[in-house]
Each structure stands twice: as C-alpha cells, then as structure tokens.
Amino acid sequence: MNLHNLFYITTIVYFFTAIFYFINLISQGNKFIKFARIVVLLGFLLHTVGLVLWTIKAQHAPFSNMYESSVFFSWAIVLVYLILSYTYKWDILGTFVIPLAFLAIGSASVLPDDYKAIQPLVPALRSSWLEIHVISCMLGYAAFAVSFIAGILFLLKEKRTGKNLDKLPSQEALDTINYKSVTLGFILLTGGIITGAIWANFAWGTYWSWDPKETWSLITWLVYAIYLHARLMRGWQGRKIAWISIVGFLAVLFTYWGVNFLLSGLHSYAQ
Amino acid sequence: MIKKLASIKFTIVLFVIIAITSIVGTLIIQQADVDFLKQRYGVLFQIFNFLGIFDLYHSWWFIVLLVLLTLNILTCSIDRLGIIFRQIISPPIKVELSYITQQKFNSKIKFKTAPNLINDKISEGLEKFGYAVLGKDENVFGHKGAWSRIGVILVHFSFFLILVGAAIGGIFGVKGNIEIAEGEKVSQFYSRNSQIPYPLDFSIYLKKFTVEYYPDTQRPKSFISEVEISEKDKVVLDKKIEVNHPLKYKKFSFYQSSFGTSEKVEYIALTVKGVRNKEVFSFKVKLDEEFNLPKTDFKAKVEDFLPDFAMDEHMKPFSKSEESNNPAVLISLFKNDKFYVSFWAFKNFPEYHVSKGLPYNFYFNDFKQVYYSGLQVTKDPGVPFIYIGSGLLLLGLMFSLLSYYRRVWIKIDKDTIYIGGYAHRNPVHFEKEFNQIIDKFKQT
Numbered sequence: 001m002n003l004h005n006l007f008y009i010t011t012i013v014y015f016f017t018a019i020f021y022f023i024n025l026i027s028q029g030n031k032f033i034k035f036a037r038i039v040v041l042l043g044f045l046l047h048t049v050g051l052v053l054w055t056i057k058a059q060h061a062p063f064s065n066m067y068e069s070s071v072f073f074s075w076a077i078v079l080v081y082l083i084l085s086y087t088y089k090w091d092i093l094g095t096f097v098i099p100l101a102f103l104a105i106g107s108a109s110v111l112p113d114d115y116k117a118i119q120p121l122v123p124a125l126r127s128s129w130l131e132i133h134v135i136s137c138m139l140g141y142a143a144f145a146v147s148f149i150a151g152i153l154f155l156l157k158e159k160r161t162g163k164n165l166d167k168l169p170s171q172e173a174l175d176t177i178n179y180k181s182v183t184l185g186f187i188l189l190t191g192g193i194i195t196g197a198i199w200a201n202f203a204w205g206t207y208w209s210w211d212p213k214e215t216w217s218l219i220t221w222l223v224y225a226i227y228l229h230a231r232l233m234r235g236w237q238g239r240k241i242a243w244i245s246i247v248g249f250l251a252v253l254f255t256y257w258g259v260n261f262l263l264s265g266l267h268s269y270a271q
Numbered sequence: 272m273i274k275k276l277a278s279i280k281f282t283i284v285l286f287v288i289i290a291i292t293s294i295v296g297t298l299i300i301q302q303a304d305v306d307f308l309k310q311r312y313g314v315l316f317q318i319f320n321f322l323g324i325f326d327l328y329h330s331w332w333f334i335v336l337l338v339l340l341t342l343n344i345l346t347c348s349i350d351r352l353g354i355i356f357r358q359i360i361s362p363p364i365k366v367e368l369s370y371i372t373q374q375k376f377n378s379k380i381k382f383k384t385a386p387n388l389i390n391d392k393i394s395e396g397l398e399k400f401g402y403a404v405l406g407k408d409e410n411v412f413g414h415k416g417a418w419s420r421i422g423v424i425l426v427h428f429s430f431f432l433i434l435v436g437a438a439i440g441g442i443f444g445v446k447g448n449i450e451i452a453e454g455e456k457v458s459q460f461y462s463r464n465s466q467i468p469y470p471l472d473f474s475i476y477l478k479k480f481t482v483e484y485y486p487d488t489q490r491p492k493s494f495i496s497e498v499e500i501s502e503k504d505k506v507v508l509d510k511k512i513e514v515n516h517p518l519k520y521k522k523f524s525f526y527q528s529s530f531g532t533s534e535k536v537e538y539i540a541l542t543v544k545g546v547r548n549k550e551v552f553s554f555k556v557k558l559d560e561e562f563n564l565p566k567t568d569f570k571a572k573v574e575d576f577l578p579d580f581a582m583d584e585h586m587k588p589f590s591k592s593e594e595s596n597n598p599a600v601l602i603s604l605f606k607n608d609k610f611y612v613s614f615w616a617f618k619n620f621p622e623y624h625v626s627k628g629l630p631y632n633f634y635f636n637d638f639k640q641v642y643y644s645g646l647q648v649t650k651d652p653g654v655p656f657i658y659i660g661s662g663l664l665l666l667g668l669m670f671s672l673l674s675y676y677r678r679v680w681i682k683i684d685k686d687t688i689y690i691g692g693y694a695h696r697n698p699v700h701f702e703k704e705f706n707q708i709i710d711k712f713k714q715t
C-alpha cells in the first residue's frame with residue numbers, strides 16, 4: 001500500500017474526530033465524546049503503522065524533510081494528547097488539540113509530490129543523536145501545543161460564559177493543565193536542544209553556532225524559563241501565565257516553521 | 272548592588288533582553304562580507320556596524336549580557352544554597368500544636384475516645400505515602416520530594432557550568448580548516464581569524480578519500496578520509512574520519528567538512544594510434560612520466576593537465592575551474608631523445624588533433640584526479656563542561672519539575688489528631704494527597 005495514501009486516510013480520520021469533538025461541544029451532554037475517543041485511537045493506530053512502515057522503507061527515522069517532519073509532529077501531538085488525557089482525564093481538550101494535529105498532517109498532505117518522496121539521508125543527518133534530538137523537540141513542541149490550547153481556553157473563559165463552555169475544564173484546571181504540559185515540554189525541549197548540540201558537535205565540531213534555528217530554539221527555551229520562574233517563584237497564575245504560554249507557542253511555531261521559510265541557515269539542510 | 276545582581280527579577284530582565292537581541296541577530300545577516308553588507312543595508316550599515324550587529328553574538332555587549340547572566344546565576348545560587356539545604360536537612364521537626372494548626376493545609380480528626388494510635392503506627396502510615404519520617408517523639412514529621420530541592424540546585428549550578436564552558440571555549444578554543452590532498456602530509460592549520468598557521472606537534476597524512484554512494488544512486492551516503500597520524504615520522508594512529516565520526520587526537524578533533532578534486536592527477540589513460548600502420552597502444556601514465564612507443568624511435572610524456580581547459584587573451588592555456596569540464600593534457604613527443612613537438616589532447620573532443628601530420632594520433636581517454644579532503648580542526652577545552660553541565664541540567668530539571676517538596680506534621684492531643692501540611696509548590700496536587708492522608712487516618 002502506498003504510504004502517502006495511508007497518511008491521507010489518517011488525515012481524514014482526524015478530520016472526522018475533530019467533527020465529533022465539535023458536535024460534542026455544541027450538543028447537549030457528552031454523548032459524542034465516546035465516538036471521538038474511538039475514532040482518534042483508530043487514527044493514531046493508522047498513523048503509527050504508517051510511520052513504522054515509512055521508517056522501514058526509508059531506512060531512516062521519518063523527519064528528514066518537511067513532509068516527514070509535519071507527519072511526525074502531528075503524531076507527536078496526538079501521542080502527547082493521549083498520554084495527558086488518559087493520565088489526567090482531559091478528554092475534552094481533544095476538541096482543540098485534534099484540529100491542530102489535523103492541520104499539521106493536512107499541511108503535509110497538500111505539499112507537492114516532489115517534497116513527499118522518500119529520499120536517502122545526506123551524510124550529515126545520519127546520526128542517532130539527531131534522531132533523539134528531533135523526537136525530543138517534537139514531543140516538546142506537542143506538549144507546548146497542549147499548554148497553548150489551555151492558555152487560549154483560559155482567556156476565552158475569562159471573556160465568555162455559556163453552557164457549552166461549561167463542558168470545558170474549569171479555569172483552575174486549565175491553569176494546571178497549562179503548567180503540567182509546560183513542565184513536560186520544557187524537559188523535552190531542554191533534552192532536544194542538548195542532543196542537538198551534541199549532534200552538531202559530532203557533525204561540525206561546534207556545539208553551538210548561533211544559526212537561526214538554534215537561536216530560535218534558545219529564545220523559545222528562554223520564554224518558558226521565564227514562565228517557570230514567574231510561576232514558581234513569583235506566584236504568577238491564570239491570565240498572565242496563559243499569555244506567556246501563548247507567546248511561548250508562537251515562538252515554537254516560528255522555530256519549527258518560520259525559520260525554515262523566512263530565515264536561512266544550517267538547518268535549511270533538513271528541508 | 273550584590274542583592275540586585277542576585278535577584279530573580281534581574282534574571283528575568285536578562286532573559287528578556289537576551290531573547291530580544293537574539294531575535295535581531297536572526298533577522299540581520301551575520302558574519303558576512305563587508306562590501307555585501309554595505310550594499311545591502313546602505314545608510315544603516317554604519318550604525319549596525321558600530322553596534323556590532325553584524326556579528327551580534329560575539330559583540331562586546333552581548334558577551335557582557337552573558338557574563339552578567341553568569342554572575343547572576345552564581346550569586347543567586349550561592350545566596351539560595353544554604354537556604355535550600357537547611358530546608359531539607361534541618362526542617363522543623365518538633366513543633367508546637369499551634370504551628371500545625373497555622374499551616375495552610377491543616378485538619379483535625381476528633382475521636383470519641385482517645386485513639387490508641389501510637390506515633391510508630393502513624394509514621395508507618397505516612398511512610399506508605401512515600402514520606403521520609405524524620406521524627407516521631409512528640410509529633411510525627413515526614414517530608415517528601417527533597418530531591419526536587421536538590422534538583423533546583425543542580426539546574427542552576429549546571430547552567431552556570433554551561434556558561435563557564437562556553438567562556439572557556441571562547442577564550443582557549445581554536446578552530447580552523449585543513450585541506451589535504453591524497454598522498455599529502457600536513458602538520459599545521461589556519462585558524463578562522465588569523466593568517467598565521469597554527470602548528471601541530473604531529474602530522475596528518477591523507478591516504479585516501481572516498482565518497483560512498485547509496486546503492487544504485489548518485490546520492491552520497493558518506494564522505495570518508497583515511498588518515499594516518501604520525502609523530503616524529505612514526506605512525507601512531509591509522510583511522511577513518513567520516514561525517515558524524517570525527518577523529519580525536521591529543522586535544523584536537525578533526526571533522527570531515529568538505530572535499531574536492533585538486534588539479535593533480537593520479538593517472539592519465541591514453542591511446543595512441545598509428546596513422547599509417549594502424550598500430551594501437553594503450554598507456555596509463557603519471558604526470559611527467561616518460562613512456563616509449565614500442566618499436567619506434569618515439570618517446571612521449573604528459574607535461575601538464577588542466578581539468579577545465581581555456582585560453583587567456585595571450586592564447587595561454589589555463590584552467591577555468593577545478594571542475595573537470597574540459598579536461599586536457601599537454602603531450603610532448605621526443606624522437607631519438609630530442610624534443611620533437613608538443614600539443615594538447617582533449618578528453619571531450621577526441622577528434623581535435625593538433626597533432627595533425629604526425630605519424631601517431633593521441634587520444635586522451637580517461638584520468639583520475641586526486642581528491643583533497645577538507646577537515647575542520649577544533650580544540651575546545653570547554654566541551655567537557657558543556658557536556659557535564661547539559662547532563663546535570665537535564666537531570667536537575669527532571670528532579671525539580673517532576674516532583675515537589677512537601678511536609679506533614681501529625682500530633683495526637685488527647686482525643687484529637689492534628690495534621691498540618693506544607694507544599695513548596697503545586698498546592699492543587701498536595702491538597703489531594705493531604706486529603707488522602709487524612710482519610711487514611713480516619714479509617715484506622
């Protein structure tokens with residue numbers, strides 16, 4: 001089976017998951033969330049199988065170009081969401097997280113065919129440090145995506161009230177979700193930056209060269225370091241924290257996409 | 272002054288300034304050619320140049336920011352070190368009843384009769400929740416998550432270590448490049464910003480350079496330099512340098528960074544055909560190597576090789592580039608050891624004979640150029656600090672962020688059990704745990 005088609009199907013499944021979540025939000029009660037939960041698992045299963053087969057076929061982990069990496073990012077978002085929702089019972093957040101995963105894999109699906117082909121790795125990318133680096137960063141970004149959603153919803157609940165919004169976690173819970181996912185994301189991003197530096201040191205003999213991707217990952221890291229100190233030491237909570245998590249995620253998006261399209265540097269390699 | 276330097280407010284200010292100035296550095300072209308920058312930025316060039324923005328991350332003021340951050344984290348850590356250690360080593364174990372009831376988390380359980388619970392039993396119960404019980408004389412005291420406090424120390428200390436490592440690398444490190452042709456030996460290199468060669472007390476000899484391709488494709492899989500390191504003409508190491516697999520020797524690391532073909536050739540393959548008698552000879556020769564045309568009075572020699580033949584305005588041949596776009600060889604012919612004639616033969620134009628009228632036609636069939644390998648040479652004594660710092664940073668973050676520090680005091684007074692709790696952070700989670708502890712005692 002053509003693996004691109006498998007990812008198309010996954011995209012469609014996530015689309016329907018998002019629809020179910022949305023219907024659940026606007027309808028009475030929480031009936032549809034059961035469907036959503038089953039369908040998202042189905043999508044995740046397909047997605048996982050697709051990535052495993054892709055890795056076997058390509059003989060390298062699936063993040064050597066923008067197509068592979070977007071598909072993987074989407075997978076990471078769903079994975080982090082599933083883990084967090086099973087641990088903390090945050091199912092309802094899927095209403096907002098799954099559309100994000102859909103956008104990530106959908107943006108990959110509409111790329112021109114040239115960008116989607118399996119290509120052998122250029123010599124510099126053949127490194128296990130690089131693989132750990134990308135996995136760690138992607139999972140970190142995914143965790144930050146969850147905190148971003150929690151931040152947005154916190155601010156939304158500040159502005160509006162309504163029956164449907166009452167289905168969402170309370171502001172207090174959203175604040176906790178925000179913090180938990182930033183904690184997770186910060187550890188993963190730190191691990192990602194460190195393994196990236198180790199890889200760079202093996203490949204180029206410089207662990208840090210201030211290329212735009214590195215610099216932006218540092219900026220992102222600083223934003224979340226500010227978040228942690230403000231929260232843990234200065235007791236910031238609620239609205240201010242929600243705003244930092246939104247700024248943080250914008251920095252994540254710029255690190256991940258913006259740098260590749262708007263700036264140039266060593267990492268343009270990875271395109 | 273010191274107080275200000277050690278404050279967390281100052282940390283946040285520094286973080287914000289460093290983040291914003293770093294953004295500027297990603298928007299303005301760094302470390303580029305001056306003429307190019309002048310053209311690109313016009314009138315702004317002078318201002319940017321004055322502010323060091325074209326090499327922002329190495330400008331004096333950016334380094335000042337990093338030094339301030341280093342001092343900030345150092346002073347602040349020293350400031351907090353004692354407090355944190357005291358917090359986990361000598362917490363208030365024996366406390367008055369009023370101390371317990373004043374805690375943010377506190378509760379009491381009243382029994383009809385004096386409970387026959389003894390402190391041993393209570394501490395056992397507390398240990399079940401993962402608490403380390405430090406005292407059970409008059410009241411029971413237990414705490415949990417002390418590692419998260421150690422983690423905080425570790426995080427800041429290791430971040431300091433990383434900054435120190437970066438400074439050591441910046442001050443004592445050297446970076447440069449070597450280009451070695453196959454069969455050549457080098458014992459010095461040029462560092463990035465210096466014209467004076469940096470001597471090595473050993474030499475590095477390139478035996479062979481290979482490009483490995485993915486099967487059935489033109490895509491390179493790896494670039495490999497096979498080298499020998501010698502000291503005082505004795506070979507001490509024989510190794511391959513490959514992308515992502517540098518060679519370490521003494522304090523230096525060698526990285527495969529580029530390659531190319533030099534103008535030298537390893538061999539040249541020629542075919543010589545007799546015009547009249549249709550004799551054919553094949554030769555594989557080196558540059559300047561004489562060879563006989565058998566059973567004739569003629570000898571020949573390849574005098575020169577140009578990978579990309581062209582002529583300048585004085586009709587003098589030269590090579591336009593190092594690419595083999597138009598490979599040509601200059602052949603000299605000798606008759607009875609006397610110079611007879613010289614002419615060029617072209618690989619891409621085999622029928623172009625300058626040797627018209629000669630008894631033999633020369634065809635330049637093939638050649639193998641000598642590769643050169645570009646190695647990056649680095650000596651960075653800061654790297655161990657960076658690696659150790661990074662490892663500890665990650666470890667410290669896990670300790671400090673995945674858990675938190677909390678204390679529980681329990682005291683029996685007549686028919687009532689008083690329970691007090693304190694959490695360094697994460698009140699939401701602690702409240703749940705606190706209630707579970709209370710429930711547990713209510714049951715027994």
Ligand code: HEM
Nearest residue numbers: 225232233277278279282343344347351423426430671696
């Ligand atoms: C840049 C890397 C840094 C990271 C990743 C980091 C991370 C952390 C973390 C995770 C905590 C734990 C908070 C808690 O105890 O609950 C913390 C606390 C703290 N941080 Fe940082 N920090 C960094 C830099 C700094 C710097 C440069 C300072 C300089 C003053 C600083 C000052 C503090 C202070 C005073 C605390 C409170 C420690 C305590 O509980 O006594 N941090 N930091």
